[in-house]
Amino acid sequence: MIRILIADDIAENRYMLETLLKGNGYEVVAACNGSEALELARKTPPDLIVTDILMPVMDGFALCREWKADELLKQIPFVFYTATYTEPKDEEFALSLGAERFIVKPKKPEEIVELLHEILDDVHAGRLIPGEPSHKKEKDFLQDYNATLLRKLERKMGQLERSNEALKQEIVERKRIESELLYRNTILATQQEATLDGILIVGGEGRILSFNKRFLEMWGLPSDIITEKSDARMLQSALDKVADPGSFFDKVKYLYEHKDQTSRDVIELKDHRTFDRYSAPIIGDQGQYYGRVWYFRDITEQKKLEEQLRQAQKMEAIGALAGGVAHDFNNILSAIMGYACLLQMKTRPDDAVGDYIDQILAGTKRGAGLTKSLLAFGRKQPMALRPVNINDLIRGFQKMIGRLIGEDIEFTVACAEDSLIVESDAGQLEQVLMNLMTNARDAMPSGGKLTISTSTFTARTDQDEIEQGSYALIAVSDTGSGMDKETQEHIFEPFFTTKEVGKGTGLGLAMAYGIVKDHRGFIRVYSEPDKGTTFKIYLPLTSRPLPVSPKEDEMLLPAGSETILLVEDNANVRLVTGDLLREFGYTVLEAVDGEDAVRVFEENGDRVQLVLCDLVMPKKSGKEAVEEIRKKRPEMKAIFTSGYTAEIIARKGMLEDDINFLSKPVSMIDLIRKVREVLDS
Ligand SMILES: Nc1ncnc2c1ncn2[C@@H]1O[C@H](COP(=O)(O)OP(=O)(O)OP(=O)(O)O)[C@@H](O)[C@H]1O
Ligand SMILES: [Mg+2]
Numbered sequence: 001m002i003r004i005l006i007a008d009d010i011a012e013n014r015y016m017l018e019t020l021l022k023g024n025g026y027e028v029v030a031a032c033n034g035s036e037a038l039e040l041a042r043k044t045p046p047d048l049i050v051t052d053i054l055m056p057v058m059d060g061f062a063l064c065r066e067w068k069a070d071e072l073l074k075q076i077p078f079v080f081y082t083a084t085y086t087e088p089k090d091e092e093f094a095l096s097l098g099a100e101r102f103i104v105k106p107k108k109p110e111e112i113v114e115l116l117h118e119i120l121d122d123v124h125a126g127r128l129i130p131g132e133p134s135h136k137k138e139k140d141f142l143q144d145y146n147a148t149l150l151r152k153l154e155r156k157m158g159q160l161e162r163s164n165e166a167l168k169q170e171i172v173e174r175k176r177i178e179s180e181l182l183y184r185n186t187i188l189a190t191q192q193e194a195t196l197d198g199i200l201i202v203g204g205e206g207r208i209l210s211f212n213k214r215f216l217e218m219w220g221l222p223s224d225i226i227t228e229k230s231d232a233r234m235l236q237s238a239l240d241k242v243a244d245p246g247s248f249f250d251k252v253k254y255l256y257e258h259k260d261q262t263s264r265d266v267i268e269l270k271d272h273r274t275f276d277r278y279s280a281p282i283i284g285d286q287g288q289y290y291g292r293v294w295y296f297r298d299i300t301e302q303k304k305l306e307e308q309l310r311q312a313q314k315m316e317a318i319g320a321l322a323g324g325v326a327h328d329f330n331n332i333l334s335a336i337m338g339y340a341c342l343l344q345m346k347t348r349p350d351d352a353v354g355d356y357i358d359q360i361l362a363g364t365k366r367g368a369g370l371t372k373s374l375l376a377f378g379r380k381q382p383m384a385l386r387p388v389n390i391n392d393l394i395r396g397f398q399k400m401i402g403r404l405i406g407e408d409i410e411f412t413v414a415c416a417e418d419s420l421i422v423e424s425d426a427g428q429l430e431q432v433l434m435n436l437m438t439n440a441r442d443a444m445p446s447g448g449k450l451t452i453s454t455s456t457f458t459a460r461t462d463q464d465e466i467e468q469g470s471y472a473l474i475a476v477s478d479t480g481s482g483m484d485k486e487t488q489e490h491i492f493e494p495f496f497t498t499k500e501v502g503k504g505t506g507l508g509l510a511m512a513y514g515i516v517k518d519h520r521g522f523i524r525v526y527s528e529p530d531k532g533t534t535f536k537i538y539l540p541l542t543s544r545p546l547p548v549s550p551k552e553d554e555m556l557l558p559a560g561s562e563t564i565l566l567v568e569d570n571a572n573v574r575l576v577t578g579d580l581l582r583e584f585g586y587t588v589l590e591a592v593d594g595e596d597a598v599r600v601f602e603e604n605g606d607r608v609q610l611v612l613c614d615l616v617m618p619k620k621s622g623k624e625a626v627e628e629i630r631k632k633r634p635e636m637k638a639i640f641t642s643g644y645t646a647e648i649i650a651r652k653g654m655l656e657d658d659i660n661f662l663s664k665p666v667s668m669i670d671l672i673r674k675v676r677e678v679l680d681s
Helices: 011-023 034-043 060-069 088-096 109-124 138-193 213-219 223-228 231-241 245-257 300-346 353-377 390-405 426-443 485-490 508-518 571-583 594-607 622-632 646-652 668-680
Strands: 003-007 027-031 048-051 078-082 101-104 198-203 208-211 263-268 274-283 289-298 386-389 409-414 421-424 448-459 469-478 522-528 532-540 563-567 587-591 608-614 637-642 661-663
Touching (some): 003 011, 003 034, 011 027, 027 034, 034 048, 034 060, 048 060, 048 109, 060 078, 060 138, 078 088, 078 109, 088 101, 088 138, 101 109, 198 213, 213 231, 223 231, 245 263, 300 353, 300 508, 353 508, 386 390, 386 426, 390 409, 390 421, 390 426, 390 448, 390 469, 421 426, 421 532, 426 448, 426 508, 426 532, 508 522, 563 571, 563 594, 571 587, 594 622, 608 668, 622 637, 637 668, 661 668
Parallel strands (some): 003 027, 003 048, 048 078, 078 101, 409 448, 563 587, 563 608, 608 637, 637 661
Antiparallel strands (some): 198 208, 274 289, 448 469, 469 532, 522 532
């Protein structure tokens, strides 16, 4: 086999040529400089040598000079195969050293093979006369040699400088990209941490690529899972925590199988937290799949608030309905009550009819109680808010509780030391507490403990279920039967009761709810079956001082002879009230609405000493009518009645402290007393 020796200092060049020649059936030996080549050739002389010029230790020219001076080698064809920086002088010098050929790159590979083949053919056929070094003097040779090498080196230096410059540029560019990447990574890392969402990124082959602290917090994952970075184990740990592992697993599996899909799911956990989960694939610009990102958001609090809002809206709607019905019903009751009263007055004491009338009155009274609760719940009951010390109210109340709750129940009152002053309608608040007590008693048929305590409470938005602010907190606790969640959801609805027919109407808490709302307060329940129940009422504290309390009136019904203008749009109520007033000696002028009132006043104005007026009427409201009358007679006295004024009070601030107001259904006794009181004032 023909053996070719290659000398080149650049490994890639050697490799290329070696492969090419071997591919063409030659045996190839390679050296990385002149002296190595010489050594190899002397050991086993090749059939041809192909060499580069610039090489360390011994360059191509020096090698050629040694080669042609060596008796053993000088017959073997010597071929220079050199790259750039070549000019005619180089070739001239090479040939003067006795080289057979001087081939300049770049040549197509097959051309080189062809050329070498030719040379070898020529040798074989005796056509190639081996080159003879021209016998220059040593000094001339060295001069030529130096000059040639210098030229080549200068060119090579130039080339190196250029590539050096290019490299410098590249380094600058790389550094720029590097710092740009660093900057972006910092932004991404910060973005990943500065969020309330838990983030997990899983690679295409199911390994965890990254996650944030919040993610670990939310899922409470053990640290070995994190160091191990195995998605499978993490999934197992998550499955232990979710309420429905089956569907959780199916969905995750589905998403890993359907690489293009995004999804949004709500996940319930065993510990009653709720997560919103969003998942999307990570897709490269060429459409390649890199994995999947998972976002988790804890929406437990949000869901709770939504539920509360829904509940409040439901109550609002039921309240509007109940209040509306109760209002109409109230007018009917007023008429019945009024006529029953009149009947009673006209009946002789020994008449048996008197008993029936008492029954009617007792019935209407119960009816009035019911509508009152409904109106309170629907917040359509007029309220007279005055500063009240909650502690005084509860202490005063304590006395009558004993009788109400019976001896089996241990009753404790624990009031805060400071006074807790809130704007309250004391009578209504008493009703609320009364109902809570009654409920507690009913929940402890075989005894237990009942505690009322008061304290101040400061609510902060982020922690508490009520609006920010300072409150008086009244807590009513019992050790009774308690309630399950389902019951608790309904207790504030009107007519919801678990008591037997006749025992409860289910209006107690509905009314309490409405009254507390009207105090701009909150009522909350905490209960567990068989453990007991605590109701908490929060009422906003006020800085207004307590008023001086007025004296109780005597039990005598006073009559009179003045003229009263009665304004009432409901015919029944108007009739019965008119009759009642006349019964007590008054002269009554009637008007059917606000406008009519102004007209009647204009006709008979001089005689009128008091206007008894419904607040809400078509055309002109009671207040407007009285204002108009007072333009003519500023000192005109007035009493307002209404069963429908909660909103008006709230919106127009109509119920000032000094206004004379009676809420419907008006008790006859209250009316007669009030009329006298106002006329005398
Ligand atoms: N302290 C409590 N312990 C256990 N269950 C209670 C308690 N308070 C209220 N409940 C439940 O709430 C329901 C509604 O109470 P609410 O006061 O509104 O109506 P009621 O007491 O049934 O009837 P009413 O108060 O109109 O006489 C009760 O029937 C009972 O099931
Ligand atoms: Mg009750």
